[in-house]
Amino acid sequence: MLSFFRVIAILEGISYLALFAITMPLKYLADLPMPNKYVGYAHGALFITYGILAIVLWMEQKWSIKKGIIILVASLLPFATFYVEKKYLSDTAVA
Template sequence: MLNAFRIVAILEGISYLLLFGLGMPLKYAAKIPEPNIYIGYAHGFLFIAYVVVAIVYCMEAKCGIKRFLKYFIASLLPFGTFYVEEKYLKPLESV
């Protein structure tokens, strides 16, 4: 489950950056809304997947609600899921 969580965290972070770094400028500055639709769908799916995998992981690893809330709040911030992956999940891989 750890590897699945790491992968989803990275993909969710990439989709967040694509949505706000590419999709939004194309939609509002260049008046091209189409890419934003597909990037938005992908980001929405990956966000939900991230939260579900975080819940399952925290239940399996007995992390507690405080750790889950850190994971959840990180998903709302740009680069937050990359931080979670690097600080909390990557060190566990070597254990």
């Protein structure tokens, strides 16, 4: 399940960046709202999946409170899920 969470973390980060760096400007500057709608749906689903998996893995893996909170808060900040994946979830991450 941890490897699946790693994939979700990366996809959630990509969807966050796509939403705010690509589709929001298209919506407001080029009057093209449809890409924003679909990327927004995908980002929402990934965001919820990330949060649920983070909580489930927090309990399963017995992560510390600090680590669990960092991993949860990462979904709210651009680029943070990439950092979490590299620092806390990758095969080379310190336990």
